[in-house]
Amino acid sequence: MVPRAGPSKRSLSTQITYLAIAAATALLAVVVMLASWAVMRIDERALERENRFVQVGLEEVFERLPKEQDSSAIWDEAVLSSRANDGAWLDENLVEWMGAYYDHDQVFLLDPRNEPVRAAKDGSNVDPTIYEEVRDLVQPLVARLRAAMQAASAGMEDSTEAITGLGEIDAVAFDGGAAIISIRPVVPSSAAVTQEPGTEFLHVSLLRLNEPVIRQISQKFSLQALGFSLTPTETPGYASQPLFNTSGRIVGFFNWLPDRPALELVSQTAPVVVLGILAGLIALALLLLRLRRTSSKLEVSEAHAQFLAFHDPLTGVPNRALFEDRLERALATMRRTGGKIALHYIDLDRFKHVNDTLGHPAGDELIRQAATRLSEMLREADTIARLGGDEFAIIQVDPADHLGVEAQCERLLRAIDEQFDLGGDVARVGASIGVVIADDPSVTPRDMMRQADIALYEAKAAGRGRYRLFAGEMDETVRGRRALERELRAALREGTGLQLVYQPIYGAMSGALLGAEALVRWEHKELGLLAPDQFISIAEERGLIEPLGLWVLRTACRFAVTSNIPWIAVNVSPMQFSDENLAARVLDVVAQSGLPPRRLEIEITEGLLLQNSPVVQETLRKLRAAGVRIALDDFGTGYSSISYLRTYGVDKLKIDRSFVEQLGQGKDIDSIVKSIIDLARSMRMQVTAEGVETVAQQQLLVGMGCNQLQGFLLSRPLPEADLATQLSLDAHGQLRIGAGNQN
Numbered sequence: 234m235v236p237r238a239g240p241s242k243r244s245l246s247t248q249i250t251y252l253a254i255a256a257a258t259a260l261l262a263v264v265v266m267l268a269s270w271a272v273m274r275i276d277e278r279a280l281e282r283e284n285r286f287v288q289v290g291l292e293e294v295f296e297r298l299p300k301e302q303d304s305s306a307i308w309d310e311a312v313l314s315s316r317a318n319d320g321a322w323l324d325e326n327l328v329e330w331m332g333a334y335y336d337h338d339q340v341f342l343l344d345p346r347n348e349p350v351r352a353a354k355d356g357s358n359v360d361p362t363i364y365e366e367v368r369d370l371v372q373p374l375v376a377r378l379r380a381a382m383q384a385a386s387a388g389m390e391d392s393t394e395a396i397t398g399l400g401e402i403d404a405v406a407f408d409g410g411a412a413i414i415s416i417r418p419v420v421p422s423s424a425a426v427t428q429e430p431g432t433e434f435l436h437v438s439l440l441r442l443n444e445p446v447i448r449q450i451s452q453k454f455s456l457q458a459l460g461f462s463l464t465p466t467e468t469p470g471y472a473s474q475p476l477f478n479t480s481g482r483i484v485g486f487f488n489w490l491p492d493r494p495a496l497e498l499v500s501q502t503a504p505v506v507v508l509g510i511l512a513g514l515i516a517l518a519l520l521l522l523r524l525r526r527t528s529s530k531l532e533v534s535e536a537h538a539q540f541l542a543f544h545d546p547l548t549g550v551p552n553r554a555l556f557e558d559r560l561e562r563a564l565a566t567m568r569r570t571g572g573k574i575a576l577h578y579i580d581l582d583r584f585k586h587v588n589d590t591l592g593h594p595a596g597d598e599l600i601r602q603a604a605t606r607l608s609e610m611l612r613e614a615d616t617i618a619r620l621g622g623d624e625f626a627i628i629q630v631d632p633a634d635h636l637g638v639e640a641q642c643e644r645l646l647r648a649i650d651e652q653f654d655l656g657g658d659v660a661r662v663g664a665s666i667g668v669v670i671a672d673d674p675s676v677t678p679r680d681m682m683r684q685a686d687i688a689l690y691e692a693k694a695a696g697r698g699r700y701r702l703f704a705g706e707m708d709e710t711v712r713g714r715r716a717l718e719r720e721l722r723a724a725l726r727e728g729t730g731l732q733l734v735y736q737p738i739y740g741a742m743s744g745a746l747l748g749a750e751a752l753v754r755w756e757h758k759e760l761g762l763l764a765p766d767q768f769i770s771i772a773e774e775r776g777l778i779e780p781l782g783l784w785v786l787r788t789a790c791r792f793a794v795t796s797n798i799p800w801i802a803v804n805v806s807p808m809q810f811s812d813e814n815l816a817a818r819v820l821d822v823v824a825q826s827g828l829p830p831r832r833l834e835i836e837i838t839e840g841l842l843l844q845n846s847p848v849v850q851e852t853l854r855k856l857r858a859a860g861v862r863i864a865l866d867d868f869g870t871g872y873s874s875i876s877y878l879r880t881y882g883v884d885k886l887k888i889d890r891s892f893v894e895q896l897g898q899g900k901d902i903d904s905i906v907k908s909i910i911d912l913a914r915s916m917r918m919q920v921t922a923e924g925v926e927t928v929a930q931q932q933l934l935v936g937m938g939c940n941q942l943q944g945f946l947l948s949r950p951l952p953e954a955d956l957a958t959q960l961s962l963d964a965h966g967q968l969r970i971g972a973g974n975q976n
């Protein structure tokens with residue numbers, strides 16, 4: 234199929250690019266999302282663990298403090314010394330000792346009335362009155378403990394067992410920070426000492442949550458930059474955990490720099506990962522770039538190949554394939570919307586001459602320029618194509634009328650008529666144009682092409698530099714011709730109705746029957762016997778001339794091979810020569826019939842030679858090489874020149890009937906005929922005069938030296954059987970000139 238303007242294919246590579254970018258972006262987004270989710274989750278877990286560590290660290294302090302107190306407060310000596318108010322012992326073992334040995338910040342011994350009897354601060358004995366600074370903080374704990382002790386030991390004589398292990402502990406805000414206060418009863422360590430409920434001394438320790446305590450926690454649990462403050466820290470990146478007292482109030486906050494293992498891992502590996510992603514993106518970009526380049530290269534070369542497939546490489550105009558497609562479409566449009574189409578076949582005259590004398594590059598240049606000139610004469614909707622060699626075709630869409638078409642022909646002829654400048658050389662060629670105008674919906678592209686070809690042939694035959702409109706189809710008798718065409722087709726298919734008659738040709742001097750020309754007849758069911766003039770042109774226009782021509786050739790050869798006729802002449806239409814394989818076909822038929830090729834003569838017309846076609850030249854050369862003789866029919870009516878006779882090589886001239894008819898009526902015609910005969914003889918060609926009807930004509934021709942005679946005077950065209958009879962008579966020497974008169 235021929236390409237039409239469609240959506241650009243360029244979008245393919247763009248689409249792939251977009252797709253790849255989208256996929257890469259999506260992938261990257263998913264990876265980043267997953268990674269950050271994982272980082273968050275891992276770091277959250279790490280934080281949870283650290284929160285627990287702070288808790289545990291604090292709990293350890295809460296556990297340690299009472300134990301440290303009990304190490305001295307559960308002791309018989311301590312009970313006795315308290316009762317005795319042995320200041321020195323108490324300081325050394327119970328009060329100062331706790332500060333010095335365990336780093337309790339403040340230590341008090343309270344008597345059964347809850348008044349301080351001994352006090353120590355930072356490991357040194359101090360006046361018990363400093364208790365006033367903390368009394369409000371300690372008092373609630375003291376009250377609770379006393380209540381608990383009372384409850385546990387109610388109605389007992391000795392409270393020792395009931396209250397051992399009791400205590401109160403709580404976190405409190407203290408001195409701009411926090412502290413833990415722990416209170417334990419002083420109890421005997423053995424049964425040797427007893428204690429009446431309500432007579433117990435209390436041991437109070439206050440431990441500030443200061444730097445050393447916190448450092449212990451942070452070192453034990455590897456918590457970074459652990460600190461304590463009354464309000465949560467606002468330092469970015471820090472975590473906080475509130476410290477509650479037993480009644481659920483916030484005392485302050487632990488702050489630390491949380492460990493973020495995942496984030497750390499990510500930030501450590503980030504450069505590598507980023508580099509990797511970057512490398513991946515660069516690779517992707519390169520890949521896409523390459524894809525785009527290759528695909529755009531492919532697109533370009535595809536478009537180029539498409540163009541080459543449908544355009545003539547020399548001129549860049551559409552070639553035959555595209556031309557046929559356009560014609561088909563123009564006809565389809567015409568069928569839909571009405572209107573007309575004109576098809577011009579244009580053939581340059583004397584192009585071969587330019588090629589031969591100035592060389593092929595000049596010839597190519599001329600073709601290029603001609604294509605340009607013709608293109609410039611066209612409207613947008615029209616199509617020009619190069620069909621080959623020096624042949625162009627133009628599809629003229631919707632011409633106003635036949636005058637519009639003719640005006641176009643004039644313009645085209647004038648354009649080609651201008652001198653061509655071929656880079657150094659100048660040349661003038663002309664053109665011949667055959668045109669057909671179609672407005673009949675049933676017409677096919679093949680019809681139009683054939684009809685334009687016929688018109689072109691007629692234009693050339695009429696002399697060059699002119700155009701001819703194909704007239705056949707415009708005729709009133711179109712319908713009759715259509716019917717004839719159908720019937721001729723059927724006749725050819727079924728082999729009925731067609732027949733040959735044979736008109737003998739005689740030796741001018743001897744009167745001997747030399748050969749015969751086969752002439753076709755058609756026995757039509759309704760119209761009777763039809764002469765070739767009534768159906769040959771239809772066959773030519775409708776593409777039937779090839780099968781008809783081959784039928785005539787086959788029939789004539791079969792007859793010749795079964796008779797003793799020296800040779801048989803067969804008319805071949807110029808249209809048949811557009812088949813490049815004509816020579817092979819003819820020789821094939823001859824060979825199949827068994828007739829030696831030298832017993833066959835082919836009659837061609839001058840118009841054929843005027844086409845000046847290398848194909849025709851080659852066909853004739855092949856036929857002659859095989860032994861077939863070539864006769865130039867109707868000689869003198871056309872424009873043939875001696876140079877053509879030389880170029881083509883012809884064996885015989887047949888002087889046209891119109892000359893013979895006028896012989897003896899004026900010096901002019903007589904001398905023309907005489908010079909034709911002389912020309913033929915000088916070129917060693919035979920010469921036949923056709924249409925000899927009178928004895929006077931016969932005598933003149935014989936006198937002029939004509940070789941062969943053909944005409945009603947000698948014999949009318951004869952049916953096969955009659956000619957056979959003639960031949961056997963002639964073989965017996967009884968047939969002589971004049972015998973044809975009886976027919």
Ligand code: C2E
Pocket residue numbers: 736751752753764765766769782785804805806836866867890923924925926943944945946950
């Ligand atoms: P042509 O080749 O010039 O054939 C001679 C024509 O002149 C024949 O007409 C013949 O009957 C006629 N003729 C012969 N002697 C005389 C005469 O003394 N006086 C007159 N007035 N006419 C004479 P026909 O058979 O009607 O053929 C007409 C043309 O049809 C032929 O002209 C030839 O060009 C063409 N033709 C005939 N048969 C074939 C064929 O098989 N193939 C092709 N392509 N064309 C054919």
Ligand code: CA
Pocket residue numbers: 750804836866
């Ligand atoms: Ca003939």
Ligand code: CA
Pocket residue numbers: 866867887889890923
């Ligand atoms: Ca003739």
